[in-house]
Amino acid sequence: MGGYGSGPYGAGLKTPKKTVEQYRSINIKQLKTIINSDIKELSFTISGVDKEQERILLIDWTNSNFGGKRPWFLCPWCTERRVKLYYKDQAFLCKNCHGLAYRRTQISGDCIAEIDWEIQKIQRRLEISNLEEYTAPLFKPKNMHQVTFFQLRMKLIDLKEKRAQEWINKAEKVLNII
Ligand SMILES: [Zn+2]
Numbered sequence: 286m287g288g289y290g291s292g293p294y295g296a297g298l299k300t301p302k303k304t305v306e307q308y309r310s311i312n313i314k315q316l317k318t319i320i321n322s323d324i325k326e327l328s329f330t331i332s333g334v335d336k337e338q339e340r341i342l343l344i345d346w347t348n349s350n351f352g353g354k355r356p357w358f359l360c361p362w363c364t365e366r367r368v369k370l371y372y373k374d375q376a377f378l379c380k381n382c383h384g385l386a387y388r389r390t391q392i393s394g395d396c397i398a399e400i401d402w403e404i405q406k407i408q409r410r411l412e413i414s415n416l417e418e419y420t421a422p423l424f425k426p427k428n429m430h431q432v433t434f435f436q437l438r439m440k441l442i443d444l445k446e447k448r449a450q451e452w453i454n455k456a457e458k459v460l461n462i463i
Contacts, residue, residue, distance in 0.1 A: 309372040313344075313356050320344070320356065325430065331372075342370065342377060343432060362440075363403075364410065364433055397455065400448045407441050421445075 320327065328341045343359040345366055357366035360379040370377040411434075412426045421442050425434035 310369050311342075311358070311372070311377060312369050313358050314368060317356060323354075324356075325432070338375070340377065343430070343436075345430070345433075359433060361436070363406065364437055364440075397448060397451050400444055400451060404441065404444050404448065407437050407444070411437055411441070 316327070323346065324344055326341050326343050328339060330337045330339050342361070343364075345357045345359050346354045347357065347366070349355040357368065358370050358377075358379075359365070360367050360370060360382055361376070362378050362382040365379065365381075367379040370379055371383055373383050376383075410426075410429075411422050413422055421438045425431065
């Protein structure tokens with residue numbers, strides 16, 4: 286497991302391994318000393334199999350208990366604050382989201398509940414209480430970063446379309462049985 290701890294981005298991002306234990310990770314604590322406080326995003330390139338890819342990860346800051354500020358990664362999928370992101374299937378996501386992505390591929394046909402769960406999670410962050418009123422909110426919560434707001438909004442629209450499609454698939458199946 287060479288990648289962990291060998292430099293901020295891990296020396297081995299080049300070749301993601303296939304087994305779960307060997308996924309490369311990126312840890313905000315390792316970056317703490319080299320990033321300026323208040324930086325909002327971190328861009329870097331990783332060497333893919335045949336080309337270099339540019340990646341941007343969003344950084345969020347909270348006040349630390351010991352004074353000063355503490356950086357976090359915002360997971361690109363769930364946008365929760367995370368210390369560590371894992372590199373798998375060409376994406377840096379938190380452990381949960383990689384797990385969910387994996388689980389999603391295992392379920393075929395009926396994942397409406399899972400989509401609903403994700404929709405609700407995003408809506409909580411966007412401070413929306415009424416789910417059916419509109420597809421996506423027009424106004425961002427007071428303290429939310431603009432980029433985060435747009436990302437969440439896009440994700441919400443995407444999830445709602447996905448949900449509609451899942452619903453149609455399910456209905457078709459039921460109709461076929463009848
Ligand atoms: Zn996540």
